[in-house]
Amino acid sequence: MNSNILKQLPQNSYTLVRRIGEAADAQGVSVYLAGGVVRDLFLKRDNLDLDFVVEGDAIAFARKAAGILKAPIKVYKDFGTATIVLTDGRALDFATAREETYAAPGRLPEVRRGSIHEDLFRRDFTVNAMGLWINQSRWAQVVDPFGGLKDLRAKTIRVLHETSFEDDATRILRAIRFEQRFGFRIEPQTLKLLKRRLARRSGDHVSAQRFFNEFKKILMEEKVLPALKRMKQLRAEKLLHPDFVLNLKVLKTVQSRFDSVKKKYDLSNDHRWKVFLMALLEGQREETIAAFLKPLSLTAHDCKSFAQANSAIDFLSKLCKNSLSPSGVYGVLKPLAPEQCIYLLCRTSRAQVLRRLDRFLKKDQFVTLAIDGNDVRALGATGAKIGEVLKKTLDCKIDTGLKSKQQEFNFVRGLLS
Numbered sequence: 001m002n003s004n005i006l007k008q009l010p011q012n013s014y015t016l017v018r019r020i021g022e023a024a025d026a027q028g029v030s031v032y033l034a035g036g037v038v039r040d041l042f043l044k045r046d047n048l049d050l051d052f053v054v055e056g057d058a059i060a061f062a063r064k065a066a067g068i069l070k071a072p073i074k075v076y077k078d079f080g081t082a083t084i085v086l087t088d089g090r091a092l093d094f095a096t097a098r099e100e101t102y103a104a105p106g107r108l109p110e111v112r113r114g115s116i117h118e119d120l121f122r123r124d125f126t127v128n129a130m131g132l133w134i135n136q137s138r139w140a141q142v143v144d145p146f147g148g149l150k151d152l153r154a155k156t157i158r159v160l161h162e163t164s165f166e167d168d169a170t171r172i173l174r175a176i177r178f179e180q181r182f183g184f185r186i187e188p189q190t191l192k193l194l195k196r197r198l199a200r201r202s203g204d205h206v207s208a209q210r211f212f213n214e215f216k217k218i219l220m221e222e223k224v225l226p227a228l229k230r231m232k233q234l235r236a237e238k239l240l241h242p243d244f245v246l247n248l249k250v251l252k253t254v255q256s257r258f259d260s261v262k263k264k265y266d267l268s269n270d271h272r273w274k275v276f277l278m279a280l281l282e283g284q285r286e287e288t289i290a291a292f293l294k295p296l297s298l299t300a301h302d303c304k305s306f307a308q309a310n311s312a313i314d315f316l317s318k319l320c321k322n323s324l325s326p327s328g329v330y331g332v333l334k335p336l337a338p339e340q341c342i343y344l345l346c347r348t349s350r351a352q353v354l355r356r357l358d359r360f361l362k363k364d365q366f367v368t369l370a371i372d373g374n375d376v377r378a379l380g381a382t383g384a385k386i387g388e389v390l391k392k393t394l395d396c397k398i399d400t401g402l403k404s405k406q407q408e409f410n411f412v413r414g415l416l417s
């Protein structure tokens with residue numbers, strides 16, 4: 001492969017890497033780009049994450065680099081890493097080259113400062129274990145001790161050593177993700193090790209959250225279905241919860257509609273994994289859903305939406321009723337999280353339901369009253385009646401459009417007379 005590989009970076013990243021290379025020379029340390037960005041440069045795929053490995057003190061070096069780039073820096077002392085955040089939002093990550101040893105499978109590793117080779121050796125797959133030297137004298141020299149380039153050409157996902165999946169079982173999900181993303185194949189010996197690790201359920205210290213973080217990344221992949229099919233084939237969903245069943249039927253439907261819904265409602269990427277997870281949770285046993293969600297750090301809001309995955313059909317059947325008024329639709333949808341409404345949009349093809357969801361999302365969910373409880377009390381209502389009157393007024397506003405505060409007052413007077 002050629003020495004001009006770094007030229008493939010977007011111009012602004014290229015200039016940045018050059019300047020960091022000059023800073024490395026000035027500081028007398030060796031600095032490398034490493035991991036996913038190197039892999040993607042050789043694959044000619046865009047990757048905006050610039051991860052630097054420093055043979056030496058990464059924090060001290062990153063401070064110098066931040067000074068040169070006049071950019072703020074965040075330091076993570078415990079991890080020996082630092083991040084420079086540029087004004088355009090790009091982040092440059094600096095890590096001290098380190099050697100890791102695992103005291104016990106799945107435990108967090110013991111970390112010591114090391115060489116670039118040792119740093120690459122602790123990584124998941126050969127294709128992710130390459131570095132590119134960026135010091136001026138060694139500009140763009142490839143560091144590829146484990147045959148990453150050869151495996152890239154052979155379209156192969158290969159672990160670096162026999163205990164890789166024992167050290168970190170989340171790599172099982174990563175192997176599947178990269179295999180499907182790049183159209184590669186998990187190499188036979190690696191597959192054997194992966195299956196062996198999957199067959200052994202006990203003695204695992206990897207947290208549910210770490211598996212979930214990797215699973216979320218699978219749900220964010222363009223080729224989410226092939227990756228999930230592969231998970232199912234290998235029964236890797238058991239890593240999420242022993243009773244998790246991967247039923248892809250609902251997901252297929254939801255996925256086929258998601259892109260057009262995303263465009264129409266200008267959704268963020270965060271919606272994607274949430275909506276797809278709801279599709280996968282629909283149909284799981286309630287106890288499995290609860291047990292799956294329990295150890296995860298999710299917001300209360302997300303937790304509630306996922307826990308209600310099995311109610312989607314009920315919500316949709318309520319939205320199907322011919323007699324349902326816009327305020328009735330509001331009553332069904334208002335308690336739901338935005339992602340749940342998006343999910344329902346992807347979950348049905350009934351024109352009437354889609355129209356109702358659309359009206360709620362674009363208009364009715366934002367309707368508020370100009371009057372409040374004090375106004376209603378002043379007109380003579382007390383206790384629970386106040387809430388009741390306010391609700392009826394809001395329903396009327398949604399259904400017939402009370403146009404002014406005065407009209408709301410008149411409506412309340414009518415109710416109380």
Ligand code: CTP
Binds near residue numbers: 034037049122129171
């Ligand atoms: N890595 C690893 N084992 C893990 C997670 C990460 O060895 N369990 C290493 C790999 O070298 C990987 C790098 O850390 O390339 C960065 O990890 P991450 O950002 O998760 O992956 P990328 O390879 O950058 O993939 P993506 O393009 O999906 O961000």
